[in-house]
Amino acid sequence: MESDPKTLCFGEDVAFGGVFMCSRGLLDRFGRARVFNTPLSEQGIVGFAIGAAAEGYSPIAEIQFADYIFPAFDQITNEAAKYRYRSGGVYDVGGLTIRAPYGAVGHGGHYHSQSPEAFFTHIPGVKVVMPSGPREAKGLLLAAIREPDPVIFFEAKMLYRTAVEEVPEGDFMLPLGKARIAQAGTDITLVGWGQQVRVLELAAKEVAERDGISCEVIDLRTLVPWDIDTVAASVNKTGRLLVSHEAPLSSGFGAEVVSRITDRCFYALEAPPVRVCGYDIPFPLVYEPLYLPTARRVADAVRHTLQHS
Numbered sequence: 001m002e003s004d005p006k007t008l009c010f011g012e013d014v015a016f017g018g019v020f021m022c023s024r025g026l027l028d029r030f031g032r033a034r035v036f037n038t039p040l041s042e043q044g045i046v047g048f049a050i051g052a053a054a055e056g057y058s059p060i061a062e063i064q065f066a067d068y069i070f071p072a073f074d075q076i077t078n079e080a081a082k083y084r085y086r087s088g089g090v091y092d093v094g095g096l097t098i099r100a101p102y103g104a105v106g107h108g109g110h111y112h113s114q115s116p117e118a119f120f121t122h123i124p125g126v127k128v129v130m131p132s133g134p135r136e137a138k139g140l141l142l143a144a145i146r147e148p149d150p151v152i153f154f155e156a157k158m159l160y161r162t163a164v165e166e167v168p169e170g171d172f173m174l175p176l177g178k179a180r181i182a183q184a185g186t187d188i189t190l191v192g193w194g195q196q197v198r199v200l201e202l203a204a205k206e207v208a209e210r211d212g213i214s215c216e217v218i219d220l221r222t223l224v225p226w227d228i229d230t231v232a233a234s235v236n237k238t239g240r241l242l243v244s245h246e247a248p249l250s251s252g253f254g255a256e257v258v259s260r261i262t263d264r265c266f267y268a269l270e271a272p273p274v275r276v277c278g279y280d281i282p283f284p285l286v287y288e289p290l291y292l293p294t295a296r297r298v299a300d301a302v303r304h305t306l307q308h309s
Contacts, residue, residue: 011062081125
């Protein structure tokens with residue numbers, strides 16, 4: 001916002017910092033013309049952001065919870081995603097960034113815990129980014145804001161209060177579409193994004209200590225585009241693949257990863273690829289610990305996969 005006076009930040013309760021305090025202090029620094037609250041209308045928030053982006057602004061629009069992004073689904077799919085294409089490149093909304101907190105938080109229930117990323121990976125024209133920690137969030141968010149295509153930036157609510165790490169000061173970007181090898185390994189490839197990367201790392205530690213299994217953990221960072229080359233190289237080395245996400249199993253993005261990697265690495269696979277995900281039910285409240293793809297569930301799936309000769 002300091003380097004580009006046309007950058008705007010707005011959404012429900014954003015002016016006082018938002019429910020997660022992510023925009024705290026911005027109003028005092030940049031004023032009400034650039035940092036402001038909106039009505040409780042997700043369709044209106046995204047519609048306004050699309051119009052601002054079409055006029056050369058860089059709007060950072062916040063959907064307070066990703067669960068409530070669905071009223072804006074038409075604006076995203078039929079307007080933002082197609083704007084450049086339908087005008088033959090004359091107009092675009094490339095400065096548009098939509099932030100949305102997603103996923104389990106411990107007590108959110110079925111209206112504040114969903115992971116809707118797979119819906120948006122099916123839409124040509126938008127990019128989908130999901131950071132796995134504070135450092136990743138800063139580098140990827142700055143890259144998303146400067147990206148010449150509209151970006152949906154999903155932030156794991158659980159990480160707001162649980163992830164602590166050093167974050168570079170100043171201007172710092174990470175490339176979109178390039179995965180991160182969070183941990184090197186030789187026996188099986190574990191793929192995740194967002195909060196689930198932390199879960200995979202815990203599972204990898206458990207099976208290493210108890211079973212001597214070496215896991216390679218890959219943080220996709222972005223789902224559109226996703227880094228198939230890095231994942232394929234890992235699977236060609238380990239011969240096994242496990243993909244994990246909080247979203248329901250059926251039609252989750254993990255299915256896309258498994259399908260594409262099976263095409264690319266079929267003859268290198270020593271066992272069927274595995275998905276450890278949420279269940280095909282509404283996100284529960286009191287049964288949240290049973291729903292989530294925990295480190296224990298992942299570790300058990302890793303052990304089972306390694307039983308294949």
